[in-house]
Amino acid sequence: xxxxxxxxxxxxxxxxxxxxxxxxxxxxxxxxxxxxxxxxxxxxxxxxxxxxxxxxxxxxxxxxxxxxxxxxxxxxxxxxxxxxxxxxxxxxxxxxxxxxxxxxxxxxxxxxxxxxxxxxxxxxxxxxxxxxxxxxxxxxxxxxxxxxxxxxxxxxxxxxxxxxxxxxxxxxxxxxxxxxxxxxxxxxxxxxxxxxxxxxxxxxxxxxxxxxxxxxxxxxxxxxxxxxxxxxxxxxxxxxxxxxxxxxxxxxxxxxxxxxxxxxxxxxxxxxxxxxxxxxxxxxxxxxxxxxxxxxxxxxxxxxxxxxxxxxxxxxxxxxxxxxxxxxxxxxxxxxxxxxxxxxxxxxxxxxxxxxxxxxxxxxxxxxxxxxxxxxxxxxxxxxxxxxxxxxxxxxxxxxxxxxxxxxxxxxxxxxxxxxxxxxxxxxxxxxxxxxxxxxxxxxxxxxxxxxxxxxxxxxxxxxxxxxxxxxxxxxxxxxxxxxxxxxxxxxxxxxxxxxxxxxxxxxxxxxxxxxxxxxxxxxxxxxxxxxxxxxxxxxxxxxxxxxxxxxxxxxxxxxxxxxxxxxxxxxxxxxxxxxxxxxxxxxxxxxxxxxxxxxxxxxxxxxxxxxxxxxxxxxxxxxxxxxxxxxxxxxxxxxxxxxxxxxxxxxxxxxx
Numbered sequence: 317x318x319x320x321x322x323x324x325x326x327x328x329x330x331x332x333x334x335x336x337x338x339x340x341x342x343x344x345x346x347x348x349x350x351x352x353x354x355x356x357x358x359x360x361x362x363x364x365x366x367x368x369x370x371x372x373x374x375x376x377x378x379x380x381x382x383x384x385x386x387x388x389x390x391x392x393x394x395x396x397x398x399x400x401x402x403x404x405x406x407x408x409x410x411x412x413x414x415x416x417x418x419x420x421x422x423x424x425x426x427x428x429x430x431x432x433x434x435x436x437x438x439x440x441x442x443x444x445x446x447x448x449x450x451x452x453x454x455x456x457x458x459x460x461x462x463x464x465x466x467x468x469x470x471x472x473x474x475x476x477x478x479x480x481x482x483x484x485x486x487x488x489x490x491x492x493x494x495x496x497x498x499x500x501x502x503x504x505x506x507x508x509x510x511x512x513x514x515x516x517x518x519x520x521x522x523x524x525x526x527x528x529x530x531x532x533x534x535x536x537x538x539x540x541x542x543x544x545x546x547x548x549x550x551x552x553x554x555x556x557x558x559x560x561x562x563x564x565x566x567x568x569x570x571x572x573x574x575x576x577x578x579x580x581x582x583x584x585x586x587x588x589x590x591x592x593x594x595x596x597x598x599x600x601x602x603x604x605x606x607x608x609x610x611x612x613x614x615x616x617x618x619x620x621x622x623x624x625x626x627x628x629x630x631x632x633x634x635x636x637x638x639x640x641x642x643x644x645x646x647x648x649x650x651x652x653x654x655x656x657x658x659x660x661x662x663x664x665x666x667x668x669x670x671x672x673x674x675x676x677x678x679x680x681x682x683x684x685x686x687x688x689x690x691x692x693x694x695x696x697x698x699x700x701x702x703x704x705x706x707x708x709x710x711x712x713x714x715x716x717x718x719x720x721x722x723x724x725x726x727x728x729x730x731x732x733x734x735x736x737x738x739x740x741x742x743x744x745x746x747x748x749x750x751x752x753x754x755x756x757x758x759x760x761x762x763x764x765x766x767x768x769x770x771x772x773x774x775x776x777x778x779x780x781x782x783x784x785x786x787x788x789x790x791x792x793x794x795x796x797x798x799x800x801x802x803x804x805x806x807x808x809x810x811x812x813x814x815x816x817x818x819x820x821x822x823x824x825x826x827x828x829x830x831x832x833x834x835x836x837x838x839x840x841x842x843x844x845x846x847x848x849x850x851x852x853x854x855x856x857x858x859x860x861x862x863x864x865x866x867x868x869x870x871x872x873x874x875x876x877x878x879x880x881x882x883x884x885x886x887x888x889x890x891x892x893x894x895x896x897x898x899x900x901x902x903x904x905x906x907x908x909x910x911x912x913x914x915x916x917x918x919x920x921x922x923x924x925x926x927x928x929x930x931x932x933x934x935x936x937x938x939x940x941x942x943x944x945x946x947x948x949x950x951x952x953x954x955x956x957x958x959x960x961x962x963x964x965x966x967x968x969x970x971x972x973x
Contacts, residue, residue: 318355318362318409318412321353321406321407321409322406322407323341323404323405323406323407324338324340324341324342324345324346324352324405324406324407325338325339325340325341325346325352325379325404325405326338326339326341326402326403326404326405327354327399327400327401327402327403327404327405328378328401328402329378329401331398331399331400331401332383332398333383333395333396333397333398334382334383334395335380335381335382335383336354336365336381336383336398336399337378337379337380337381338352338354338378338379338381338405339376339377339378340370340377340378340379343370343372343377345407345435346367346370346377346379347367347370347433347435348367348368348369348370348433349366349367349368349432349433349766350366350367350433350434350435351364351365351366351367351384351408351413351431351433351434352364352365352366352367352379352381352405352406352407352408353365353387353405353406353407353408353412354399354403354404354405354406355403355404355406356399356400356403357400357402357403357404358400361386361397361399362386362387362388363383363385363386363387363395363399364383364384364385364386364387364392364408364416365381365382365383365384366381366382366384367379367380367381368380368381368382383395383399384762384763385762387412387416390412390415390416390419391416391419392416392762392763407435407436410434410436410437410438410439413431413434413438414431414438414439414440414441416762417431417438417440417761417762417763417765418440418441418442418443418760418761418762419443419760419761419762420441420442420443420760421441422439422441423478423480424441424443424444424475424480425441425442425443425444426441426442426443426444426468426471426472426475427439427440427441427471427513427515427770428440428441428442428464428467428468428471428720428756428767428769428770429467429752429767429768429769429770430513430767430768430770431765431766431767431768432753432765432766432767432768433766437512437513439513440756440765440767442471442718442756442758443758443759443760444472444475444481445760446717446718446758446759446760447661447697447699447718448692448697449692449715449716449717449718449759450688450691450692450697450698450699450700450715450716450717450718451697451698451699451700451716451718451719451720452667452700452701452702452705452713452716452718452719452720453465453699453700453701453702453719453720453722454701454702454703454705454719454720454721454722454724454728454732455703455721455722455723455724455754456703456722456723456724456725456728457703458723458751459703459722459723459724459749459751459754460722460723460751460752460753460754460769461665461701461703461722462493462494462665462701463751463752463769463772463776464720464722464752464754464769465487465494465663465665465699465701466494466496466497466772466774466776467769467770467772468663468699469485469487469494469497469520469621469663470497470520470772470773470774472485472621472661473485473520473523473621476523476618476619481659482618482619482657482658482659483618483658483659483660483661484616484617484618484619484620484622484658484659484660484661485620485621485622485660485661485663486615486616486622486624486643486647486660486661486662486663487621487622487623487624487663488624488626488640488643488662488663488664488665489623489624489625489626489627489665490626490627490636490665490666490669491627491665492625492626492627492791493777494623494777495625495777495787495788495790495791496772496774496775496776496777496787497519497520497521497524497621497623497774497775498519498520498521498524498774498787498790498791498794499519499521499774499775499786499787499790500517500518500519500773500774500775501517501771501772501773501774501775501776502517502775503771503776506771506772507771509770509771510770510771510773513770515770515773516773517773517774518773518774519774520621520774521790521794523619523620523621524620524621524623524794524798525615525617525620525621525622525623525794525798525801525802526623526625526791526794526795526797526798527610527615527622527623527624527625527795527798528625528628528791528792528795529603529625529626529628529629529630530628531791531792531795531796532795532796532798532799533603533606534610534615534624534639534643535603535604535605535606535608535609535610536604536605536606536609536610536638536639536642537605537609537642538571538572538605538606538607538609539569539570539571540569540570540571540572540575541568541569542561542564542568544642545557545560545561545564546677546679556588556591556592556595559584559588559592560575560579560592563575563578563579563582564578572596572599572600572605573600575596576593576596576597576600579592579593579596580593598631599631602630602631602635603630604629604630604631604635604638604639610643611646612646612647612650613650613805614802614805615802616647616650616656616660617801617805618658624639624643625791626639626640633669637669637670637680640664640670640680641670641679641680641683644662644683644684644687645683647660647662647696648683648686648687648690648691648694648696651691651694651695651696652690652694655694656694656695658695659695659696659697660695660696660697661697661698661699662687662696662697662698662699663699663701664684664698664699664700664701665701665702666701666702666703667684667700667701667702667708667712668702668703668704668705668707668708670684671684671685671708671709671712672707672708672709673706673707673708673709673710674707681709681712684698684700684709684712685709685711685712685715688711688712688715688716689711689715698716700712700716704728705724705728705731705732706727706728706731710735713735714735717758717759718756718757718758718759719732719736719755719756719757719758720754720755720756720757721738721746721754721755722749722751722752722753722754723746723747723748723749723750723751723753723754724746724747724749725747726743726744726746726747728746729742729743729744729746729747730743732746736757738755738757738764742755752768752769753766753767753768753769754766754767754769755767775787886932886968887968887971887972890927890932890972894923896919896920896923897923897926897927898972899919900915900918900919900923900924900927901927901932901933901972902969902972904933904940904941904942905942905965905968905969906969908941908942909936909939909940909941909942910939910940911938911939911940912924912935912938912939912940913938915940924940930947931943931946931947932944932947942965944961944964944965944968945961948961948964
């Protein structure tokens, strides 16, 4: 890899293990941000560095570099000794630089683009396995966010077709902007650049499953569980969901029609009853629900990219949030319960709309956060895109270990620099990036890099009205085709289930002969038995309660799920009180009680008052004690066992620790 190197300068001046400078041979071939290698003239060590500044004095130009490490066998190690002054600086070969940065074999990586600051094409391969820790893509409007997502979809399809990975891709398309995947790129300038990557235009038409509310509607189930009722109402209307849960009683599921009948027959306050009736009827008439509803087995097909086109979803934004939450919940439960023999990559644009940072209890945000926390174990991976990371749930962001930051507003750049540890010097760089240029950080990368996203192989849907009409016509065609693919898949599954396993023909005679022998064989002689001993005196039996235990267990299952959601809302209340309140509550959870004098010595009185005000602690004499049992019983409207209280204490401790 170190043959035919191009010299660009010689090391001069002060050198350390972390930096050096070199005199530039040709200023026209050297730019800020460029990667270079210096070969030590004493021991032939190869040092990788990046130019962070260039100063020109008269006819002499000097480049100042940060040392990134020493290259050994295409791996990067910390530099133990400074490079010798007088060592030659070269332009690193693209193959060497690419392998050192990404450490990913091209056939197993996603070719997302090239290094932005290198004069030669240095391809950047994103490691597919890094998606297990989720990927955040962020950019202002026009920064290239949706374009980049389309590139990643193309690369996932390439990986599927190579046979190296078995996966299904699910895309939530809010603005119907991924229809161009069904056509090949016809832009001559982009096609020329594609050839430099060894790629050519293509269509993904044969890999697409299209669900569209106008042509192939992905209806939701009209059956509601107690947990699902929370999705009917917004954060400010959760009390209505609690009322509906009470009306359900012990039923595990209920139809909207039955729920409406329960409300109409109830003795609720007239205004409350009318509010519930209005919402339930609106849902029934919306077209969002149907007996022919969608399930994971209908859209999770390995080898396909499923696109839910949501622009015309019934009930607008409310319906979109309901739909996305329901589908995500079904995917996660399917993966967790049955276990899928393939991976699922979920692509969710405008993630801040579904997982907002502000607000107390939000069922949509909760399922996204749960997948972000636990999805890796079950092969459910997220690619989240947003133009406003400041408005996206911090918990969700912190569970994303890969980041592609394209052009950003300054406030968003500051937010990301705090979370991902990006150097503050780069904040202003983010605000001036051209569309398609961005900062890429991933677990398998040796260090973050600025890249230029490669051109798409498929078509960019932005264009003339005639082109958009052509795309829309193709979407209708693919939506109809999707119906047949899904129906055939279900039919095959039914045939497999219903076909009984028949014994071979040769065995039928043997089986019949054995059955006949059983019929004509003489019965066995009766065995001699001793007289039975007299029965022991009757002892009154204690009442056994296996049925009672079983009954309690059946009732408990849905309640536990519901109470955890209530606990989540409590946790969010505590979060809003601030870190000091959380720390005090942690201590009380561990100690069960704390002297008031000790609490006042460690915390401000307002911190104690805030927890006492919401009712989770109380004073007993000169001691602060936890009152979680009473607090939950008031919130839930029922008594709790000591075992339940201990379980909820563990749950609470886990989330605030």
